[in-house]
Amino acid sequence: MNGLILLVQGICLLHTVSAVTHSMQYIVTAVSGLDEIPEHTEVGMVDGQQFVYYDSVLKKIIPKTDWIEKNVDASYWKRETDRNIATEQTFKSNVAIAMTRFNQTRGVHIYQYMYGCMWDDDSGVTEGHRQYGYDGEDFLVYNMKTFTWIAPKQQSEITQRKWNNEPAQMEYLKSYITQECIEWLKKYVDYGKSTLMRTVPPSVSLFQKTPSSPVTCHATGFYPSDVMVSWQKDGQDHHEDVEYGETLPNNDGTFQKSIHLTVTPDDRKNNKYQCVVQVKGIMEDFIKVLTDPDAANIVPIIGGVVALLLVVVAVVVGVVIWRKRSKKGFVPTSTSDTDSENSGKAAPQI
Known part of the structure; x- marks a missing residue:
């Protein structure tokens, strides 16, 4: 696969x-x-x-x-x-x-x-x-x-x-x-x-495979494919320990993209991290705030491109x-x- x-x-x-x-x-x-x-x-x-x-x-x-x-x-x-x-x-x-x-x-x-x-x-x-x-x-x-x-x-x-x-x-x-x-x-x-020529807003979620894994921000279901997905720390763009994924097609004609952040539990408690998604043609920014580690969803990420x-x-x-x-x-x-x-x-x- x-x-x-x-x-x-x-x-x-x-x-x-x-x-x-x-x-x-x-x-x-x-x-x-x-x-x-x-x-x-x-x-x-x-x-x-x-x-x-x-x-x-x-x-x-x-x-x-x-x-x-x-x-x-x-x-x-x-x-x-x-x-x-x-x-x-x-x-x-x-x-x-x-x-x-x-x-x-x-x-x-x-x-x-x-x-x-x-x-x-x-x-x-x-x-x-x-x-x-x-x-x-x-x-x-x-x-x-x-x-x-x-x-x-x-x-x-x-x-x-x-x-x-x-x-x-x-x-x-x-x-x-x-x-x-x-x-x-x-x-x-x-x-x-x-x-x-249509525009479709994304659905944005945060996931972790395990408590020690990078936090993944996953945007899916958006159109067109021109998208910017980024992490911010305390309101400023954050690039350290960030891995950028490719934009991938879904089976319904829309697209998906992920970005991964490696962050320690202490940094996560003491700073505000948020994922920001911007889709070309849509004026609104889509933001997902990373909460305290104890409140995070610990679930595996499953790709949506099988079809x-x-x-x-x-x-x-x-x-x-x-x-x-x-x-x-x-x-x-x-x-x-x-x-x-x-x-x-x-x-x-x-």
Whole structure:
């Protein structure tokens, strides 16, 4: 379960938006040598919310939100399914090629593509990102300043030269990431605005596993994901002996976050500690005061992400390994016009 939670952390790290900044990301993962999960998956997210999903067992792409299901027709799902089936074959081939380049003959290996864009609907500023990873490390990274591929590994240099010397494809990649991706993001935000533009206040609780454990402030059920959770001591921000957790998704589309404070019983009696939660778009601060040690709840903390983990389990391995090993990670990723979007998701052979 720890590995699965790390997976969700990896996915959630891709989503760093505010009330006026929107993002779209796709995560495509191919896994070899592991029978427990599908060999190929694709997860599409808008503002951190999964809206489409494909895997090689289902052999079709399916909606994960009401707003996408209500706003597209059958041709959208057929085209997206056909694209994923073609991509699945290319990714399977790319895993085999990469294994050869790294002199590997067996074992579990992961090839992953992550890309997307962000748009600030106040300032109009846009950003794009795309990169490939193999076995938890960057394989190819797209430079958004030069619009060319960079090879972090010697084994990827042959692909870098090959792809950078295809002018038509390089021009289209630039056009997609700077224009078409933004157009689709705006369209999806409009489809899901009643969900994506909402604000939901958090529920805040304080917990301890044992009397000697750190005190955990747990905020959950809030939306959007842009949140600040902090500890204060006697009315002043307190950072000493504080451990900050990641923002994680809940299975209902909201988010959760924890922050841990190590404090002695004497300090706790002699000072006023309180947890302060601030959610973007909500003016009110949510405050929970840490009371005397004898009055505290001594209960175990149980994560609330099991349902989501089951939905995205196929992506876990790739994201977890990439996030754990890569220093850079993934950095800022009628419906008849879906053909143009599909062409932006081309999966070339390495």
